[in-house]
Amino acid sequence: MNNPITLVDVSGKPAREQAFWPTVVLRRAQIEAEIERLASIDRPADGRRASSVNHPMNSGPIPAFAPGIDVQIVVLKPGEESTPVVRNSSGVEMCIRGSGVVTIGSKEFRIEKFDVWNTPSMRPQVVRNDGNDLLVRLSYSNAPLLERLEVHFVDNAPDLVASTGTVAAAADQHRARDAAKPIPIGAEGAQLLGYEWLVDIETVDSKALHWPWKEVSPHLQTVYNMELGYTGRHLYVLYNPATERRIGTSPSFFATIAKLPAGKVDRPHRHTSAAINYIMWGHGRSSVNGQKAEWEEGDLHFSAPGWSIHNHASREQGCTVLTVQDHPLHIANESLLWQETLKSPILKLGTDFGIQTNLSEIQE
Ligand SMILES: [Fe+2]
16 A cells, blocks of 8 residues: 555535435346346355345445445245355344245244344354245345445354354353453543453343244234324334344344335434335335335335435335334444434434324323
């Protein structure tokens, strides 16, 4: 690297205007054609027949559908199995066709259409198609962010990886940090801490969790039956307790499944988290930054570029939608701004008192 360091004068410079990626819809027909193409190619060495959905505004370094989220369409033919891979990215997956078996670390579970699971980082994952149809899944991860930071760890020989990603039974073990006593500075909580606190942080048990569609879907009737006057969203978060107050499915993303009744129109709002919707059933329309989009079953919609004003509406039958949004990432960064209506204040969720819906009134 021969380029010299430069000093860039930013004195008095205005803040950079943000370049919102426009809303785009990858149509069901395109997804199905790509699935067939992936099924027709020679089996790759790692067993992963996969295409990454690339937004037209993405400038890399890897394909991505939102600036911090990649979505891959991953296909396994009957009898095929992917080879184990370990990555420090984490994510969420949904099976959209076929059935099979997922092994993550020591955990194994069967999956079928519309099952969702999270993939913790640094755990080898293997997916096996033991059915008669293609096994197709949508795989969402935070790899684009890690690639931008040039720290995406990917190991295709995970036997060599020492980390188990599991919480050690350390509760009653001696910890070096116990000897590094905190030193208060001032009266408001500032402290000095020794190095031991940096390298022995509190742990959470980060498990692969599984939300089978047959268990989730009956609950969606509850939100589907809620009246149109409900000011919240007709959805459930697929909550992973390892994400604690960040209310995620993976450390970076939440996945929600919404079931909107017919004729539901959300109020225009915005949030710094970016959202990608997969339409599982039904159809509807959106307005995003003034741009209109129509979508229907099987489409994949980049539905909310961060901080873009948007709203979504179901049509005459309602709709069921998987949304993946990088909301927990922003809570961890104290950057989750949220404006629930265009007349509402801009809240910083996680420190400001949050938004109150009319749930208790409509349940009376
Ligand atoms: Fe939204």
